[in-house]
Amino acid sequence: MITLESVSKVYKGDVVALHEASVEIDKGEFVFLVxxxxxxxxxxxxxxxxxxxPERGKIYVAGKDIASLTSWKVPYLRRNIGSVFQDxxxxxxxxxxxxxxxxxxxxxxxxxxxKTQVPAILELxxxxxxxxxxxxxxxxxxxxxVSIARAFVxxxxxxxxxxxxxxLDPATSVGIMRLLDRINRTGTTVVMATHDRxxxxxxxxxxxxxxxxxxxxxxxxxxxx
Amino acid sequence: xxxxxDYVARETASNLFRNVTLTLASVLTVxxxxxxxxSALLLQQGVENANDRFKGGIEFIVYLNPAVTEEQxxxxxRDLADNPDVRDFNFVNQxxxxxxxxxxxxxxxxxxxxxxxSILPPSFRVAPRIQDxxxxxxxxxxxxxxxxxxxxxxxxxxxxxxxxxxNKIGVRFLxxxxxxxxxxxxxxxxxIRVAMFARRREIEVMKLVGATNWFIRVPFIxxxxxxxxxxxxxxxxFMTFLIRPFIDELSRDRVLPIFQGFVVTDGNLxxxxxxxxxVAVVIGAIGSAVAVSRFLDV
Numbered sequence: 001m002i003t004l005e006s007v008s009k010v011y012k013g014d015v016v017a018l019h020e021a022s023v024e025i026d027k028g029e030f031v032f033l034v035x036x037x038x039x040x041x042x043x044x045x046x047x048x049x050x051x052x053x054p055e056r057g058k059i060y061v062a063g064k065d066i067a068s069l070t071s072w073k074v075p076y077l078r079r080n081i082g083s084v085f086q087d088x089x090x091x092x093x094x095x096x097x098x099x100x101x102x103x104x105x106x107x108x109x110x111x112x113x114x115k116t117q118v119p120a121i122l123e124l125x126x127x128x129x130x131x132x133x134x135x136x137x138x139x140x141x142x143x144x145x146v147s148i149a150r151a152f153v154x155x156x157x158x159x160x161x162x163x164x165x166x167x168l169d170p171a172t173s174v175g176i177m178r179l180l181d182r183i184n185r186t187g188t189t190v191v192m193a194t195h196d197r198x199x200x201x202x203x204x205x206x207x208x209x210x211x212x213x214x215x216x217x218x219x220x221x222x223x224x225x
Numbered sequence: 226x227x228x229x230x231d232y233v234a235r236e237t238a239s240n241l242f243r244n245v246t247l248t249l250a251s252v253l254t255v256x257x258x259x260x261x262x263x264s265a266l267l268l269q270q271g272v273e274n275a276n277d278r279f280k281g282g283i284e285f286i287v288y289l290n291p292a293v294t295e296e297q298x299x300x301x302x303r304d305l306a307d308n309p310d311v312r313d314f315n316f317v318n319q320x321x322x323x324x325x326x327x328x329x330x331x332x333x334x335x336x337x338x339x340x341x342x343s344i345l346p347p348s349f350r351v352a353p354r355i356q357d358x359x360x361x362x363x364x365x366x367x368x369x370x371x372x373x374x375x376x377x378x379x380x381x382x383x384x385x386x387x388x389x390x391x392n393k394i395g396v397r398f399l400x401x402x403x404x405x406x407x408x409x410x411x412x413x414x415x416x417i418r419v420a421m422f423a424r425r426r427e428i429e430v431m432k433l434v435g436a437t438n439w440f441i442r443v444p445f446i447x448x449x450x451x452x453x454x455x456x457x458x459x460x461x462x463f464m465t466f467l468i469r470p471f472i473d474e475l476s477r478d479r480v481l482p483i484f485q486g487f488v489v490t491d492g493n494l495x496x497x498x499x500x501x502x503x504v505a506v507v508i509g510a511i512g513s514a515v516a517v518s519r520f521l522d523v
Contacts, residue, residue, distance in 0.1 A: 049433075072438060079435035091427055102427075105232060106436035154434070 001027040001158060001189045002048060007057030009043050009213075017043035018054070019213040025191065027157070030184045032200050033193040034224055035210035041193035044210070045160045048191070049081045050074050062157055079107055082151030082159045082188075086166035088143045090135040096122065096146050097131040103150045121153045125179060141172035145179065152183055159183060161192040165199065173199060197224040236444040237451065240420045247419060248452060251412040255456025255505060256463070258405030263464045263501045265398035270493040271472050272391045284380040285353070285365040288346040289373050291319065297373025298347075304371070305349060310364050312354040318347050346375050406508060409456070413449050413512030418520050421445060428521065442517040449513025450506055457505035461498045469494055 002025040009018040018040045025031055033041040046052040047059055050066050059066050066077060090099050097118055104114045122128050125145040135143050144164060151159060161180065165173035177199055184190045194200060200207060200223060207222030208215060241248055287305075289298060305314045317325075323342035353361050358381055369377040421428065431441050472489050 075432075075435040075437045077435070078433065081435075083433050089426070089430060089433070091430060102430065103434040106431045106434060106440060108440070150430075150434070 001025055001029070001062060002191070003058075003060040004047075005058040005060075007047065007054045007059060009040075009047065009052060009054050016213040018047070018210075021057070021210075021213070021215050023208060023215065023218065025189060027189055028184070028187050030181070030190045030203070030205040031192070032203070032205055032207045032222070033191065033210065034195070034200060034207055037195075038212075039210040040213040041210055042162055043213075045083075045162050045191065045193060048158070048160060049078055049083060075107075079154060080157045082148075082154070082156040084144070084147050084151050084159065084161040084164045086163040088135070088147040090143055090146055090150075092135050095132050095134055096127060096138070099135065099146055100150045100153050103153055107154065109154075117153055121149045124152075124182075125149045139172070140168050141175055144168065144172075144176055148176070148179055148183070152188070156188065158189045158191065161190065161194075163193055163195065165194065165196050170198065177203065200224040233444050233447060237448050240424070240444065240448045241451065243423055244416060244419055247412075247416045251409060251416050251452050252456045252459075254405060254409040254412055255453050255508070256459040258402050258409050259457055259460035259501045259505060260463045260468075261398050261405065262402035262504065263460055263497050264468050265395045265402060266497045266500065267464060267468055267472065267489050267493065268391050268398070269395050270497070271489050272388050274490065274493070285351050285361060286378045286380075287349040287351060287365070287368050288375045288378065289348060290375045291344050291346050293347065293373040297371075301349065301368065301371055301373060304368070305351060308364070308367075310354050310360070311351055313352040314349050316347070316349055319343060319345050322347060406504070409453070410508055410512045413452055413509060414516045416452065417445050417449050417513045417516035420448060421516070421520055438521075442521060445517050445521075446510060446513045449516070450509035453505040453509030453512075454502070457502045460501055460505075464497065464501070465494060 002023070004021050004023045007018055007021045008016075010016050021040075021044070033044055035041055043052060047054055048061060048066075050069065053067055061077065062080060064077070069077060091102065094102060100118045100121060101114050104117060109117075119128065119131070122131055125148055127142060127145055127149065130138060130142065135146065138146070144167075148164070159180070164180070165176055168176060173196060180190055180192065181203070204221045204223070206220045207217065207224070209217035209219075209225070287301060289301065302316070305311050319342040322345040323340070326340060326345060327337050351365075353364055355361070355364075358379075361381075362379060365377045365379055368374055428441055469489050
């Protein structure tokens with residue numbers, strides 16, 4: 001599903017974000033990216049949905065070489081990739097329902113699809129009763145559920161999560177991880193960057209560890225360190 | 226991919242109202258610049274029409290001394306009536322000349338106050354039988370030496386002078402219009418930029434979930450075009466209901482036949498209005514397109 005071949009990414013001032021990284025992630029896998037801040041986890045994720053392009057190497061997503069993708073095709077790549085962030089990135093002037101519906105509306109989904117898909121996904125994340133609330137009326141965990149609903153409502157092949165539990169307490173984090181696990185079981189490939197040791201150690205999934213841009217460990221059913 | 230109309234309408238409307246002051250600034254600049262631009266065009270067409278008209282009915286005016294005696298006046302009048310080359314003529318007395326003066330200088334009250342009917346020249350407005358400018362000039366000059374005659378003014382000279390004057394005005398109008406259009410362009414560019422900044426989080430989410438570049442851009446471009454179209458609508462209103470009647474009033478002036486034919490036809494007005502709307506769309510499209518392509522890297 002995702003293949004990196006000797007991928008290097010260097011930012012301005014010779015900051016090496018990723019160095020000669022080669023990874024293969026299969027369809028339906030659940031992968032943790034671990035490592036210190038600045039080790040290249042976020043760059044790894046940003047390369048996959050082409051917010052960044054690599055200096056060297058090739059990246060294949062769903063069989064397509066995305067480095068050579070023309071810019072007008074990038075939106076279609078992103079429709080296959082859901083993204084979840086530490087800071088949720090919800091629109092505060094829209095309700096929960098509108099936030100999720102927005103993701104479908106802006107890619108031109110017909111109204112009847114929006115009307116059936118949005119309540120269904122909000123039911124899945126357990127927020128059916130809070131559809132008309134605004135994000136700032138929700139707890140952090142609930143807001144993250146909305147953002148996961150938005151990322152998943154279009155049934156993407158891949159879900160990228162950049163420290164989704166970074167702002168949440170441990171109990172709430174467990175709930176979020178259950179949700180991500182459930183989404184993974186539907187066949188969606190999940191790649192999650194995290195600092196949360198207990199989550200990684202409990203879930204026992206594939207762990208890729210980065211250190212200053214290099215992959216130093218790639219372990220199935222791994223632990224945090 | 227079909228871009229939903231209701232989405233575009235909703236987003237554009239909310240953008241326009243979010244920045245009322247900035248939107249108003251751009252719209253007003255567009256109004257002023259397009260009104261100047263259109264007026265320059267209308268004047269120019271009026272001058273052209275006036276010229277055409279005078280080709281068919283060249284006239285001259287015999288101005289008499291304000292202190293002309295009844296005898297001198299009667300003598301000139303007799304000569305005009307007897308001259309076979311004169312097709313028609315009419316007399317304009319001092320009071321009528323004063324009325325005309327008041328009307329022409331209505332915006333300079335001091336000047337009007339300083340002038341009395343008794344110092345203004347009465348005149349004969351003459352329509353000759355033969356239209357050839359040289360014949361008309363020869364005919365007119367036979368009156369210039371007569372007692373009581375102050376000056377003979379030929380319509381074609383006046384037309385030429387009017388044309389030169391209006392051309393000068395037209396060039397200045399156009400120069401001002403172009404400068405203001407550039408200002409309008411930059412204002413629209415900045416309005417759109419501010420609108421995009423206000424919606425940067427939504428734009429970020431749209432990119433994230435895979436909205437196409439055009440889907441993100443179109444509401445902003447439409448917003449720019451709507452601003453210039455609003456401005457064009459007001460400018461078209463000004464030209465139709467203020468500028469055009471003003472020019473018509475001048476042309477209907479019976480006392481000053483030199484303005485006869487100085488008219489703007491419906492066709493002229495339509496052409497000018499359409500051109501103004503066209504310019505508006507182009508300015509709005511360019512301003513907002515530059516804004517989205519420069520400040521919306523997708």
